[in-house]
Amino acid sequence: MGGGRCGAVQPMGGAECAARRGGEMAAAAAAESGPRRVGFVGAGRMAEAIAQGLIQAGKVEARHVLASAPTDRNLCRFQEVLQNCSLVFFATKPHILPAVLVEVAPVVTAEHILVSVAAGVSLSTLEELLPPTARVLRVSPNLPCVVQEGATVMARGRHAGSGEAGLLRTLLEACGQCEEVPEAQVDVHTGLSGSGVAFVCAFSEALADGAMKMGMPAGLAHRIAAQTLLGTAKMLLQKGQHPAELRTDVCTPGGTTIYGLHALERGGLRAAAMSAVEAATCRARELSRK
Template identity: 85%
Template sequence: MAAAGSDPWRVGFVGAGRMAEAIAQGLIRAGKVEAQHVLASAPTDRNLCHFRALGCKTTHSNQEVLQTCSLVFFATKPHILPAVLAEVAPVVTSEHILVSVAAGVSLSTLEEPPSGQLLPPTARVLRVSPNLPCVVHEGAMVIARGRHAGSSEAEFLQTLLEACGQCEEVPEAQVDIHTGLSGSGVAFVCTFSEALAEGAIKMGMPSGLAHRIAAQTLLGTAKMLLQKGQHPAQLRTDVCTPSGTTIYGLHALEQGGLRAATMSAVEAATCRAKELSRK
């Protein structure tokens, strides 16, 4: 946020999809920025109406966002981003902090794409990799900074994004791993939650109740791991008793190869993210 007595930060969004809306909503509800100081652009009103419902300002001009806001999130589809950068480049200044939310687009591509320099050579560029739970302000995000973004910009962005969940700075090489672990991991966890519930349904529990309890079990376990700082193995051990129900269930999971399958899923998703980044 701006220092006391200075003008408030104005935050812009080029692209107004679900992730952009989730970040804007998190910043506003946490009091990090006032809705009237948020400006979002998109080609049509289809998504901009969600920003207007939050009290934000909207436009169809990407350049207007850069001319109005110092901190700008680029939340377009990856294949559209190069054209958008070329469009706004003439109005980018040294005052801007530019943050890409586009999956698979490297910092080097943002700073100096193969087609030639688009942004000013000293542009302060960062990359953020969010995941879908940002929508409920429980996201897991990582940020990586470009050549001309310093620790102050990274810390500022990290502080802002913590309104949407957990946010940590990492080397860019770990961003694709985050995609495999946390971006794709949402689907892996949902698959496990569904399987847990279906096991209970098989044993006679009503479907709705089983799915609610499975989801709450995942939520409660995650909170314990984060708040207590325990290694998962410790909490797992705490739940096990000799000849009890849990060790019998864990034996069945090991027979099914749960660990190996999960590790392979993260590896496969990470490799695919790296492949898309190269393309």
């Protein structure tokens, strides 16, 4: 990777087109074998989840993962990450990211693929703060990436092509499910799946509490509740069923399940879950506007 610094970037000319084509070819090749080094600017829970997923899946060696966490004193070190890695994930807090991008912009080259994990920061904002032809993508993962069962969506910037998208999808599929979507769907995914992890945990805890109320030991109740969620999710994904179909399969006339479902409906579970996703999505969109 070239280490030269970029000042103001001029409109793409012949040499720049060649560099861009070279970058696309490099991305396509990397999609087959994986990048040699992956950088993280920001080293919080989500960065750790993605890194662990990639390492556990054998997509990149642990010694080839570089990370730098932001403080007021080490912004300059972010440039070192870019100088040593062609694929870089930006996983800082959203309000910190603009200052980080301004700091690294001088060392962004045609070889870089830049991926933002920051919630609420739009592609247009990212592109405004980076050189005009920077290849930028935005991803919204969730915490189960750490156990390779994540749900991630990604959206491309104006200069990210199929090679970059293919490389990123190949890597992130090692962490679970990964789908490309229009950027407008990224905030919805944040509300559904990013925040949804907490919603599912609340439901799992409630199921276990119900079993404890009826006399089951706490540890056993929590293990069985979690396994029930896991098994149900696998059935939905592997069989491709609509949840209503599987729910009907479990119900028998006058049986235990229909009585339990009636109690859930009386408690407003369905409306509460819909409202939770709506509230989280609206908050994500609010952050995007800010």
